[in-house]
Amino acid sequence: MTISVETFFLNSDAQGTLQAQIQQMIAEGILSGRFTKGEKLPSSRRLAAHLGVSRITVTLAYTELQANDYLTARDRSGFFVSDNAPEPPRFVPRHPRQDRIDWGRALGRRFTGGATPVKPQDWSSYRYPFIYGQADPKLFDHANWRHCALRALGQKDFLALTTDYYDQDDPKLIEFVARHTLPRRGILAEPDEILITMGAQNALWLTAQVLLTQRRTAVVEDPCYHALRDILTQSRCHLTAVPVDQDGLPPSALPEQADVIFTTPSHQCPTNATMPMTRRKALLKKARDMDALIVEDDYEFEMAFLASPSPSLKSLDRDGRVIYVGSFSKSIFPGLRLGYLVGPRPFIREARALRASVLRHPPGHMQRTAAYFLSLGHYDSLIRKMSQVYAGRREVMERALAQHGLSIAGRGVFGGSSIWMRAPGGVDMTEVNDRLRSHGVLIEPGAPFFHGDDPARNFYRLAYSSIPADRITVGVELIARELAGRA
Incomplete structure (x- = not known):
């Protein structure tokens, strides 16, 4: 160079x-x-x-x-x-900068200090990575993704690659979502009721910005997706956390009045609880009585390898009060950062305008590549392959957990890619995680998922999406030994 x-x-x-x-x-x-x-x-x-x-x-x-x-x-x-050139020394710059700005006063708002944990970038170098949300290179369809990416770079798709859509999206991707993805969840939507986002987290941020003010109240599950709680905290709205049970968010525990209810009914994050049909209908009725909106994050619905997933809340909605969040990032690969919002036209119009003021639209090449990957059937093949592998890994993990007497706090009724665990009371899984790393084991401490200043620290999540089946048993054994040493 x-x-x-x-x-x-x-x-x-x-x-x-x-x-x-x-x-x-x-x-x-x-x-x-x-x-x-x-x-x-x-x-x-x-x-x-x-x-x-x-x-x-x-x-x-x-x-x-x-x-x-x-x-x-x-x-x-x-x-x-030269290869023999002196190595750069550690020295103080000749002209050190003197920052004379009082950043404590200069910052109008702060966005640090949330509970979102820092996951190691070198997770794949650990032998026992029970880490959630990363792509398994042995499962990903590299060849067909590369083929679709090259096709999207062709002369025929020059406009999709180079066009500034301003506030619009790739029509091919929108068409596939409307005609294929959403009907599988029982949802019928027109193109102007769909917005492509930079993943589910971006969809949740757009939703919070459009719907919430300092005078409005949002309801979240407890525990919940930690990034969502950070988003809502930053919006400065009133925030109410409702503890979940074995069936997810209980409508009877909701406050008397709320403006927006955030829920993950397919696979509650992180407990994996699946909301039964009767509760879904009860939640819709409760929201109707309060005149509240519901934001449904249809988290991991694709990973239903044990039974067919329940209908989405959006498919049961007759009032137009459910806003639906979906994502391709978890099922294809997290770095893809492609998700989508589905909602009534007035809401999508405002979310579209907000997105345009921040990032205009997700990159056209990524949208067109994803559209080809989906429409050519590669996505469905990938999901089938992942489901089969996950089913086998889950079976191995459950046997290992039972063998070593580790307590399961929640598992997906229809599948999923992780199991929510509970350690004995008084055990801080953040400390346990730090010690397990020296043995090549990565887990997810559960404290960041809980609301409040004194979260439960004895919960943790074990994902089987990124660890080969033949390493699960030994990894679980190492976790059990560490927990036994603290008993």
């Missing part, structure tokens, strides 16, 4: 000859770590023209740096940063 000539400039206040200044400029670039070993320097002719100096001045500077082993010359190729 050639270092850009624009990286170099002469300081009018610098001392010394032009040759010395150029030498110092390059040496400082190497010592600061900006220029790395093996990188090519601009040609002497080009750098001289850029700096407005003679070519011989640059050549002499390069030659002197070569003599000092900062640079090396390659025949007919030019000068490169």
Whole structure:
């Protein structure tokens, strides 16, 4: 890689000859770590023209740096940063910046301090990663995704790749969602009732921004998706957390008055409870009586490998009060960041306008690639493959959990990709997780999912989506040993 000539400039206040200044400029670039070993320097002719100096001045500077082993010359190729160049030292910058801004006063709002946990980026290097939401490279259909991506790069799809849709979306993706994805959940929607989002979390943020104010009340499940709670806290609305039971959110426990109810009826996050049909109808009736809206996050409905999923709340809604959130990111791969909102036209119109003011629309190439992947049947094949593998892994995990006497707090009635666990009272699973890492085991402590200043700390989540079946038993055994040592 050639270092850009624009990286170099002469300081009018610098001392010394032009040759010395150029030498110092390059040496400082190497010592600061900006220029790395093996990188090519601009040609002497080009750098001289850029700096407005003679070519011989640059050549002499390069030659002197070569003599000092900062640079090396390659025949007919030019000068490169030497493999023997000094390593960048740890030193204080020559001109340290003095920040004179009082950021405590300058910040109008704060978005840090939420409960969202930090997951290790190198999770795949752990031998026993019971970590949720990551793509398993052994399951993902690389070949067909690559084929669809290349097709979306073709001349035929040039407009889909390059067009600024402003506040609109790829019509092919919208058509597939409307004609294929939503009908499977019993939902009928027109294109102007659908909005593509940057994943489910972005859909929830848009929804909260459009529906909630400081005077309105939102209801969340407890425990719940921690990012949702952060979103609602940032919206400054009144927030009521309702404890869930074995069937999910109980309508009888809702407050007397609420404006928006957020729920995950298919697979409650994180307990995996599935809301039965009678409760779904009761929740709709309760919302009608309160004149409240319901935001249904249809979390993991695709992972129903034990039985067919229950109808969505949106499919049972006759009042237009349910806003539906779906996502392709969890089932295809999380980095895809594609989800969708389905709701009445007035709501979608405002959500569309808000999205346009923030990011206009998700990248056209990603939308068109996903549209091809879905419409050519690759998505359905991927879901079938994942379901079969997950079913086998879950069976292995349940046997291992039973063998070691670990307590299951919740499991998906229809499937899912994780199991919600409970450790003995008084055990802090955050501390346990820290110790398990030294044994190559990753788990998810449950505290971030709970509402309040003193969350339950003895819960944890074990996902089987990212760990091979032949490693589950040993991984569970290591968890059991660590918990036994704290008994």
